[in-house]
Amino acid sequence: MIGISGWSVYGAHPQFVVAGYIHDEGKGIRAIDQRGGGKGKLQQTRLYVYPDIETKVLYLITIGDKQSQKDDIKQSADFVVGLKGA
Numbered sequence: 478m479i480g481i482s483g484w485s486v487y488g489a490h491p492q493f494v495v496a497g498y499i500h501d502e503g504k505g506i507r508a509i510d511q512r513g514g515g516k517g518k519l520q521q522t523r524l525y526v527y528p529d530i531e532t533k534v535l536y537l538i539t540i541g542d543k544q545s546q547k548d549d550i551k552q553s554a555d556f557v558v559g560l561k562g563a
Contacts, residue, residue: 508525
């Protein structure tokens with residue numbers, strides 16, 4: 478897990494950003510997906526992040542593909558629960 482701190486207070490609230498490639502996974506977790514382009518069919522990948530509003534830290538939790546999606550979401554949820562103590 479990596480934490481990046483200090484996002485702008487003037488930008489959009491991280492939980493309310495809407496884009497076709499950003500998905501809500503519950504518990505404040507966001508998945509950013511990427512579909513391969515170009516020649517051939519590349520496997521879709523997802524980066525799971527958690528923007529902590531209180532501390533202004535963006536946690537990069539894990540990256541995975543369609544096959545690991547279920548485990549990635551569970552790992553991300555466990556991370557957030559551990560982080561928040563909830």
